Each structure stands twice: as C-alpha cells, then as structure tokens.
Amino acid sequence: xxSPDLVMYEEEYQQIQDTLQRLQVDSNAKIVFLVDKNGQQIxxxxxxxxVDATSLASLTAGNVAATDGLAKLIGEKEFSILxxxxxxxxxxxxxxxxxxxxxxxxxDRSSLGLVRLRVKKASQELExxxxxxxxxxxxxxxxxxxxxxxxxxEITDEDIDSLFSx
Amino acid sequence: xxxxxxxxxxxxxxxxxxxxGLCGKTTNLQWIYDKTNPQAKGKxxxxxxxxxxxxxxxxxxxxxxxxxxxxxxxxxxxxxGQVFYDASRKLILKGVDGVVFVADxxxxxxxxxxxxxxxxxxxxKEQGYELKTISYVLQFNxxxxxxxxxxxxxxxxxxFKGEPTFEAVAVNGTGVFDxxxxxxxxxxxxxKKK
Numbered sequence: 001x002x003s004p005d006l007v008m009y010e011e012e013y014q015q016i017q018d019t020l021q022r023l024q025v026d027s028n029a030k031i032v033f034l035v036d037k038n039g040q041q042i043x044x045x046x047x048x049x050x051v052d053a054t055s056l057a058s059l060t061a062g063n064v065a066a067t068d069g070l071a072k073l074i075g076e077k078e079f080s081i082l083x084x085x086x087x088x089x090x091x092x093x094x095x096x097x098x099x100x101x102x103x104x105x106x107x108d109r110s111s112l113g114l115v116r117l118r119v120k121k122a123s124q125e126l127e128x129x130x131x132x133x134x135x136x137x138x139x140x141x142x143x144x145x146x147x148x149x150x151x152x153x154e155i156t157d158e159d160i161d162s163l164f165s166x
Numbered sequence: 167x168x169x170x171x172x173x174x175x176x177x178x179x180x181x182x183x184x185x186x187g188l189c190g191k192t193t194n195l196q197w198i199y200d201k202t203n204p205q206a207k208g209k210x211x212x213x214x215x216x217x218x219x220x221x222x223x224x225x226x227x228x229x230x231x232x233x234x235x236x237x238x239x240x241x242x243x244x245x246x247g248q249v250f251y252d253a254s255r256k257l258i259l260k261g262v263d264g265v266v267f268v269a270d271x272x273x274x275x276x277x278x279x280x281x282x283x284x285x286x287x288x289x290x291k292e293q294g295y296e297l298k299t300i301s302y303v304l305q306f307n308x309x310x311x312x313x314x315x316x317x318x319x320x321x322x323x324x325x326f327k328g329e330p331t332f333e334a335v336a337v338n339g340t341g342v343f344d345x346x347x348x349x350x351x352x353x354x355x356x357x358k359k360k
Contacts (some may be wrong), residue, residue, distance in 0.1 A: 013173030020196045038261030039225075039241065040169040040178045054208045058241065062213075062222060067256040098319045151356040154232055161353045163230040163238065164343070 006036055007137040012129050013043065019125045020045040027118035029109035030089065034126070035060050035101045037143075042100065060093060064101050078163045094119055139140065167261035168357060176237045179353050180261055181346075184286050185268035186278035187219070187247035190307040193240055193336040194268060195226050196344060201339065202228060220246040221285075223258050233354065240350060247282065256289050264301035264353040265290075266345055268336075269324050271306050271314035279324055297326060301352035304331040307346045 018033060024032040024045045031046035033053070039061030041053055063082065071079050082093040092104040092115050102123060104115050169178040183191040184187050192212065197209040207225035223339045224244040231238065259265075269284060287297045306320050317333055318323040324332055329346040334341030 007356060008169070008171040008173050010173045013171070021252055036261075038167055038169075040180075042169075042171075052209055054241075055211050058225045058227075059211065060244075062225075062257070065260065066222070066254070069253055069257055127354060146201070152234070152354075155354055155358050157351075158355050161235050163350070164235065164347050 005137075006042075007133070007140065009133070009136060012136070015129045016043045017045065017128065019122050019129065021116055023104070023122040026121075027104060027106065027115045029104045029106040029115065031105040033057070034102050035103065037061060039098055039100060044048045046105070048095075057066070057081075060101055060103055064093065064095070081116075086130065088128065091118070093120065094123065097130045100126070100130065101124065103121045168263055168353075170236075174237075176239060177233070177254075177357070178241065179263040179350075180241045180243065180257060181264040181266065181349055181353065182262045183242065183244040183266045183268055184255075185307075186204070186245055186270060186275060186282040187249070187290060189247060189270040189275070189282075190334075190336040191244035191268050192218075192220055192224050193213065194266075194334075194342050195224050195244055196309075197339045197342045198228070198242065199226055201343075204262045215273075216332045219248065220244055220315070221256050222246065230313060230350065238354070240353075242346075245351060249281075252285065252289070255285070256292060259289055259293050259295075261301055262293075262295070262300070263356070264303070264349040264350050265297075265309045266303050266305060267324075268305045268307050268334075271320065272311055273313050276315060276320075276323065279320075281310075282324070283324060285287050288359075301349060301356050302326070302329045303345055303352065304347040305327050305334050306331065307334045307336050307343060309333045309339075309340070310335045 020032045020043055029059035031045035034042040036042055037056040041057040046051055066081055067079050084091040089105055089107050094102050096102050104119060106115055122150045183194055185191050194360045199207060206229045211225040213222035221347050226242040228240045228242060230240060245258045267283060290297055304325060306317055321331060332341045336342055
C-alpha cells in the first residue's frame with residue numbers, strides 16, 4: 001500500500017465539523033468543505049443546496065493534483081493555495097497537513113483577505129486533529145481485523161453478492 | 167486508499183479504468199451510469215475534449231448499498247488513454263483501490279494494449295503499488311468486432327497474474343457489470359485482510 005487508509009472516528013469528525021463551522025461563520029463564507037487528496041469528501045459545512053458535493057470533491061482533488069504536478073515540473077514542492085475568482089462566487093483552496101484539502105466558497109459578503117486569515121487559523125486546528133487521527137488509526141491498524149466491532153472481518157461473499165442483486 | 171468513515175458509517179473506495187486510447191473506458195462508465203437507478207448514482211463528470219476524447223478523467227460516484235451496516239460508495243474513474251497524457255494518468259492512480267484494464271480486442275490495437283499495460287505497471291510502481299498485489303480485473307472489450315483477436319490469444323498476451331477476465335461489448339453493456347462486480351468484490355475482500 002502506498003499510503004495507509006484514511007479512517008475517521010466520531011470524536012475527530014466532530015472536531016472537524018466544529019472547526020469548519022467556525023471557519024464558515026468567521027470568514028462569512030457560503031460553503032466550507034474538506035476533501036481528502038484522493039477526492040473523497042470528508043466533511044462539509046454551509047448551504048449545499050444545489051451543489052453536487054461529490055463532484056465538487058473529485059474535481060477539487062483533480063485540480064489540486066494537476067497543480068501539484070505543475071509545481072513539480074518547475075521545481076516547486078507544491079502550490080499550497082489556489083484561488084479561483086468568479087463573477088459572483090470565488091473558491092479558495094488550500095492544502096492542510098499535506099494530505100487534505102480545505103475549500104472555501106465565498107461571495108462579496110467576504111473578501112480574499114479575510115478568508116486567507118481565517119483559513120490559516122482553521123488549518124492549524126485541522127492539522128492537530130489530523131495528527132491525532134493518524135496516531136489513533138496507526139494504533140488501531142494492527143488490530144483492526146481483530147476488533148470485534150470491525151465490520152469488515154466477517155464480510156462474506158453473500159454480502160458482496162447482495163450489493164449487486166438489484 | 168479506502169476511506170473508512172466510522173462517524174458516517176461509510177466506506178469509500180476508488181476504482182480506476184485503465185487502457186489504451188479508444189478502448190472503451192468511458193463507454194463502460196457511461197453504460198453503468200445509464201443503467202443504475204438515479205438514487206444510487208451521482209453525476210457522471212467527463213473532462214473531455216470537443217471530440218469526446220478524455221482529457222483528464224471521467225468520474226462516476228456509485229452507491230452500492232450496505233455491507234454490515236456500512237454504506238459502500240465506489241468512485242469510478244477513467245484515465246485518458248492517449249499516450250501523451252501520461253502525467254494525468256499518474257495523478258489519477260493516486261489512492262487507487264482497484265484497477266480495471268480495458269483491452270481493445272481489435273488486432274491492430276494489440277500493440278497498444280501491451281504498451282498501455284506496461285505503462286500501468288510502471289505508473290502503479292511510481293505510486294508505490296504493485297500490479298501483482300493490487301485488486302485487478304481484465305476486460306476484453308469490443309468482442310463484437312470482426313477483427314477481434316481470439317480470447318485465448320489475448321489472454322496469453324495480456325493476462326498478468328490469472329486475474330478475473332471478462333469478454334465485453336461495452337456499447338451494448340455485455341460484460342460491463344460483471345467486470346465492475348468482480349473488481350468491487352476484490353476490493354471489499356481486500357478490506358477483510360486489513
């Protein structure tokens with residue numbers, strides 16, 4: 001395995017939700033969401049009506065991956081912030097702890113300066129949460145299969161077949 | 167890289183369709199999209215050129231229902247098959263859980279198949295994976311074409327490790343769901359071992 005699986009627990013999930021909520025309020029943003037570098041949506045806060053969150057997540061990750069590739073081509077380690085300016089809405093994208101992507105969507109009720117400032121603070125919180133999460137997952141990894149509440153240890157062929165029964 | 171969310175009780179897995187240009191990767195996804203009921207799927211996103219050649223990737227999120235109380239979501243991606251898009255292909259392989267190699271059955275495309283398979287092997291290694299160990303399924307597409315090479319012959323040239331292999335005609339859906347099911351099964355079985 002190139003990188004270990006990402007595992008999310010209740011406690012850290014709540015911390016992340018809290019951080020995102022604060023960021024949304026403090027930065028006056030419309031939507032704040034967090035995506036894994038591989039395009040999996042982790043958490044979201046804000047008014048998602050009319051927004052396809054899954055597509056948003058995968059395109060954001062694609063965008064960051066392509067920009068990352070560009071950075072390496074010119075000898076940069078990464079471009080840690082991306083900003084897309086639209087007529088109405090803007091998107092601010094930043095990397096947190098080198099493995100998750102924080103996306104803030106805002107309009108003219110906020111400003112790039114404010115968003116940058118608040119994102120910086122939220123990033124530090126998120127970094128701590130993810131550090132804690134990684135440690136927990138690491139400790140769990142060795143015995144995940146043995147934990148009696150692991151849902152995967154006992155997956156049967158029938159379980160898998162039933163997914164395709166329709 | 168599977169994403170296991172205990173808080174939301176979800177498993178998210180990433181499957182990539184790989185293969186030479188015009189072999190039918192996007193057609194596979196299109197068929198799955200057309201035949202899946204609306205509640206189980208998201209939007210099919212295609213980042214393609216004006217002539218419908220995949221430029222960066224196609225993406226289709228798919229909910230397969232529950233396993234042991236966990237919602238299983240599969241994210242299906244295709245890579246751009248054309249040789250010069252190699253940099254994009256590498257990016258899409260990041261964090262992959264399962265790979266489907268779609269081979270073009272036409273005799274004239276056999277060399278392109280072999281080249282693409284070598285390219286997959288190389289790009290997986292660069293991301294720290296091994297074709298030998300990753301969940302992997304092979305599909306011989308376009309079996310309906312008159313110039314199709316015999317399946318035996320293709321198997322000898324392309325089958326890498328005895329992986330599950332399917333004959334398909336993606337434009338009419340033959341073999342498309344069998345292929346998807348096989349790779350999903352391998353990915354979920356892999357979760358058991360962790």
